[in-house]
Amino acid sequence: MLGALESRAHGEAAGQESTGYGETCAALRGGDGHVNGTGPDSEEGARRPEDAFHALAHHLTPEFLKETWRQMNRKGAPGIDGETVLEFESELDRRVMDLVERLKAKRYKALPVRRVEIPKGDGRTGPLGIPTVGDRLLQRAVARILEAVYEPEFLAERSTASSRRISGDTSTISTTHGS
Numbered sequence: 001m002l003g004a005l006e007s008r009a010h011g012e013a014a015g016q017e018s019t020g021y022g023e024t025c026a027a028l029r030g031g032d033g034h035v036n037g038t039g040p041d042s043e044e045g046a047r048r049p050e051d052a053f054h055a056l057a058h059h060l061t062p063e064f065l066k067e068t069w070r071q072m073n074r075k076g077a078p079g080i081d082g083e084t085v086l087e088f089e090s091e092l093d094r095r096v097m098d099l100v101e102r103l104k105a106k107r108y109k110a111l112p113v114r115r116v117e118i119p120k121g122d123g124r125t126g127p128l129g130i131p132t133v134g135d136r137l138l139q140r141a142v143a144r145i146l147e148a149v150y151e152p153e154f155l156a157e158r159s160t161a162s163s164r165r166i167s168g169d170t171s172t173i174s175t176t177h178g179s
Contacts (some may be wrong), residue, residue, distance in 0.1 A: 057147050060138075068141040079132030080114040087169045088133040095122055099134060110135045 017128040069092060074085045088095055113129035120126050129140065 009044060034100070046149050056145050057103060060100065060141055061092075062100050064144075065141050065161060066092065067098060069096070069137055072137065072140055072158075076133070076136065076172045077116075078114075079130050079135065080112055081110075081132050083133055085133055088137075095134060099138060103138075110138075 069089075069170050074089065076085060078084050099108065111132050113131050116130065117125040118128045
């Protein structure tokens with residue numbers, strides 16, 4: 001159920017087959033609970049523990065980007081480059097490989113977002129930034145990885161806070177003000 005909620009919360013297309021949040025976590029996390037290759041017992045984590053969660057780019061593989069593409073809402077407007085979702089999708093394999101190669105070579109740079117004014121409910125307008133289709137794909141892929149890393153932390157904290165409220169435990173609440 002969380003996978004379905006997560007899909008809707010991030011604007012992913014309804015009715016499309018998707019790997020939910022749980023599957024993303026399972027795919028990225030190893031048996032030690034850390035994202036694969038980043039835990040303190042991994043070679044990378046042991047070498048530089050302070051950088052354990054900085055080495056996540058290796059998850060941005062062509063396969064992961066294509067899986068992310070299948071989960072995305074593909075009805076969005078073109079970005080500043082004018083490329084439509086259909087145009088991007090018609091060359092998906094080539095475009096994904098190009099993104100991955102630019103990322104690995106540290107040559108990737110997001111294009112500026114296209115700014116448009118959209119109507120608000122009260123008659124005014126407000127700004128909306130529209131990234132390019134390729135940038136949206138990469139943003140969503142990075143978000144999936146970060147969700148797999150941090151969501152368990154937030155869920156654990158929320159669960160702990162709920163338990164404290166239910167049990168009436170106020171030992172962690174400060175009762176002094178201004179000192």
